[in-house]
Amino acid sequence: MTVADLIDTGAVAVVLALALAVVFALLARERRRTRRLQAAQVPPTTPHVPATQQRRAAIVVNPTKFSTLDEHSLRRRQAYVAAVFRSHGWDDPLWFETTPTEPGRQQAQEALAQGVDLVLAAGGDGTVRSVAEGLAGTSTPMGLLPAGTGNLLARNLDVPHTDLAAALDLVFSAQDQRIDVGWLEVDRTGRDADPERHLFLVMAGLGFDAAMMAGVEDRLKQRLGYGAYVVSGARALWGPQAKVQISVDGSTPTPSRTRAVIVGNCGKLTKQLVLMPDAEIDDGVLDAVVLSPRGGIGWGEVAWAIATRDRRGQRRVQHLRGERFEVSCADPQEVELDGDPIGTAHRITLTVDPGVLLVRCPPLR
Ligand SMILES: Nc1ncnc2c1ncn2[C@@H]1O[C@H](COP(=O)(O)OP(=O)(O)OP(=O)(O)O)[C@@H](O)[C@H]1O
Structure with missing residues (x-):
């Protein structure tokens, strides 16, 4: 065996040893977790409380x-x-x-x-x-x-x-906290006499984010979990801008070309990713973000504004607040309700019902 062969064999052995070490460490962690869970699942003792x-x-x-x-x-x-x-x-x-x-x-x-x-x-x-x-x-x-x-x-x-x-x-x-609920009215044709009405608790909207949710396949979601949204988001990034008209609290509708209008009762997507930094779930108003990027640089500006939790807004990211939003679009757009796609619509109306739901959760702030 030559010196080169020895080095090769040594390198392979080191790599194998490292791989095995990682596998064993993961198995040990999994076993510890399982033991912890099993310990947690031992039924605790029961105090006596009269049935009534x-x-x-x-x-x-x-x-x-x-x-x-x-x-x-x-x-x-x-x-x-x-x-x-x-x-x-x-x-x-x-x-x-x-x-x-x-x-x-x-x-x-x-x-x-x-x-x-x-x-x-x-x-x-x-x-x-x-x-x-x-x-x-x-x-x-x-x-x-x-x-x-x-x-x-x-x-x-x-x-x-x-x-x-x-x-x-x-x-x-935990104590019970009163939170607001949002209502989304979906007019699929732009002429629906009796539009569908859905409650939402987090955010609802139309455009890019809804197309992203609609693009998440169940199989991918089971395999990748949250990563499935990233895959679908990457696909949906390059769609066309939509012509929409936005009215807040009965204002004259403002036309804009946008990729997404998202109206939130609260604003977090993950702990780090906060889409609407001013949104509070118990403040009696809705917050909205209108995203209008063009091309890769535009998306970069949007990503920067979201990552830095910019509250002032800029030409690609507009922040709005109000109790009633009406959004109509020239072409039907995908609509999303708390992260679930619900098909396309020509017009959506979003309103808030302050403090009507009690939720058991940690203090709100
Ligand atoms: N017994 C059932 N069999 C099949 N589908 C069901 C059943 N019960 C509820 N559903 C469907 O599950 C959906 C709601 O799922 P749920 O909100 O719990 O998870 P999700 O929205 O898929 O959440 P996430 O996307 O975060 O995993 C609804 O579309 C509902 O119709």
Whole structure:
């Protein structure tokens, strides 16, 4: 064996050793995590609370968000959640499953009819939004057990979105906060006599961001999680500008050529990425951002304005505030509701309903 062969063999051995070290470190971390989770899933002891004083929660679950769990793991998780409620002196929760046509509102209303003290939405932002439709205007609070990809409301309210035990802890330690809800009216043809009306909690809008959401394929979302939005966003960046007219609180519509009009009840996309730095979920107004980049440099300016949380706005990024936004467009544009694409429309109207939803979450500020 020559010296070169020895060096080659040595280098291969070092690389293999490093690769093995990484694999073992990852396995050890995974084992520690599993042990921690199993420890956390030991049912805690139950205090005695007379049955007549016991409170009860309902949990509205989107089963598609747990489809990777087998029947046994699903039952174990349900048993763990019930044990946590009992350990706090609550009755076993009532469980409701969503369906494609009844994604949460009806289940929340059924839970209300049964007199529950709290309704937890266990799913993504679509489930949360629909449960909120059932609870808005009532005195029953909504809690979150986030199980989606974006979990935008949970991120905005600082509710843990990757740790079931921490999200459950919050149910028993946090206070109820009043938040605003937004309403989106969708006129698909520009002449709809009876436009669809949807509640939103985070943001709704049309253009680039909606096209990006519409472009996220479910398979990619399962494989890449949040990364799927990045892939779709990269594809949607190069679409044409849309001719829109924007009216705020009844003002004369202002024409503009834009890539996106996004109206927010709150403004965070992730902890670091804040699209509307002034948006507060309990201030009784909506914030909006109008993005009008042209070409790569324009997108660079938009990215810089968002990354630096620029509040003043500039020619490519305009910030607006108001209680009622009307946006109409010459050609139909993709519309998005809390991160979910809902098809195209010629005109959307967005309004705010201040403080009508109680949410159990950390203090808002
Ligand atoms: N039992 C069910 N079977 C199939 N689809 C369902 C069922 N229940 C609800 N859905 C659909 O799930 C969607 C709502 O999903 P959800 O909001 O929980 O996650 P998401 O919006 O996909 O979240 P994310 O994008 O963050 O993962 C709705 O389109 C609803 O019709």
